[in-house]
Amino acid sequence: MKVEQAAAGEPHAIDALQRPHIVFEGVRKHYPGTGRGAGRSAGEPVHALQALSFEVARAEVFGIIGRSGAGKSTLLRTINALERPSSGRVLVDGTDVATLDEDALVALRRRIGMIFQHFNLLSSRTVYENVALPLQAAGWRPALVRARVDELLALVGLADKSGAYPAQLSGGQKQRVGIARALVHEPEILLCDEATSALDPETTQSILELLREINRKLRLTIVLITHDMAVIREVCDRVLVLDQGRLQEIGEVWQLFAAPRSEAARALLRPLRQALAADLELVAAADGPEAVAVLAIGWADGGSQQGLPLAQLQVLGPRARLLQGGLDCMRGRSQGRLLVGVPVQDLPSSLSPLSPDALTSLQQALGADSLQLLGHVPAPAR
């Protein structure tokens, strides 16, 4: 609604809304060497982050993915100044968070909620008291605290658990309490630190759905870090791939899945990628007309249309077999990869042998964005 109002005739409001929410400018972080026994100067400084510059837009779900030790946790913590960059700036709404004094920092942190992998709930407090803590610390009157906490426990679906202690809850319920606690001050940013990594797949799904719902309902900017590509696929709009403190690539999630450009991204995607059965042995050259060529056909951007018309595959002839693959729709874009086996003699004669030119024309005929010859399966012995 705010957006429409602004569009109606308040150019300044548009500026404020279109300005990136969080800006990273050349953010570096290094720690002094850890070699204590050998003396401090002897240890090489550890470079956790190396000159990162990027922006996070308002109300988007922004994912940061990397292996453990990639620096993503440090990066996330620079947003609410739990970590200070060694150099460079982090701007939230145009304000450099490193310049804030304690009072301003407390105010900033109330605008930024945070949830954690291990939930970090106080064991000495009930669910209600955990969610109430940030409000009590801000000096709210008890009646207002009660109303707000009840509202949030209802939002995360735990209204009936307010008197329980965290130890009596399941992991998913604990994370819901963590989310409720992070939202009490109606923040504009929510930071998620591996929020689903300690949860089972089913619970992960429900927590991710809740995050999506919050993002839509409250128009909240979410920055999440994870090592799990499935989480990125599920909730994120854009993603940044971090490896050894360096930005590997950044872009729309569907683009990353369709065509990863960095080795780090390919490595992270590998578990999700469909591959050929391990017992299928491929040879480089066809040993005869009955040999089967195995092709990988990729669709990177399905455009506005969802799915793939099967008629497109008829180019491959009647004996082509679908070996492996799938199509996926992410944020309204479909993309995917199919592995097919086609007898060499069924391919249009101009295509055999399968030269690069031949592959290009076949790719065009299929309407695919990429086509790759993986190898051949020898003709079955008669």
Added chain:
Amino acid sequence: MSLPPLDKYLQAFLETLLMAGASSLIAIVAGLALAIVLHTTAPGGLYARPRLYRGLSAAVNIGRAIPFIILLVALLPVTRAIVGTTLGTWAAVNIGRAIPFIILLVALLPVTRAIVGTTLGTWAAVVPLSANLIPFFARIAQVSLGEVDGGLVEAARAMGLRRPQIVRQVLLPEALPGLIGGMTVSVIAMVNASAMAGAVGAGGLGDLAIRYGYERYETRVMFEVIVILVALVSVLQFGGEWLARRADHRRSIS
């Protein structure tokens, strides 16, 4: 050969309670304050001041070590001085493990006089007893505070709590089960230590046991005092454990 009348037992019991109770209260309050300062000024703490931390930590170590240092350096002359002048009848006592505390007790006599105006009586014993326990309890409490998950402090900072609020509303409540356990250990140690406080005429159960049980060969008195002490220590131990369980919500069975 007369056994002490019942009210002697009662008086001795109350004196022990008074000494142990008052000293424990002082030592726990002061020790906890010291522990909080130690914990928060440690490197990486909420108010990280590494130099202050190292200084305080060294002071606590010295406080805990003083009796032993004196014992090592000046065992013979000090013992002779104690035995020869102030203590008289203690010469016969098998001092054993009590020596360090007794030394502290005597070493602190001028301080005690300045604080409570006398070096004799039950209250006089409270000063060295407290002084003895403050660094001890400070270390126990520091360990309990250190066991609070750092993630909780981080979460509290992330949700906009100020540092004093984090100490009051996160660190202390989360460390409470451990703190109660430490208090139990300390109060019981205090009951034991107070038995030695007869040296300054403080009375108490230990004094009764030695004067009647040891010096007059009334073995029965000794045993009766032991029974009372065992009962007192058991009550304290069970009470402490019960309180600690009440405060502990970390396990799913509440």
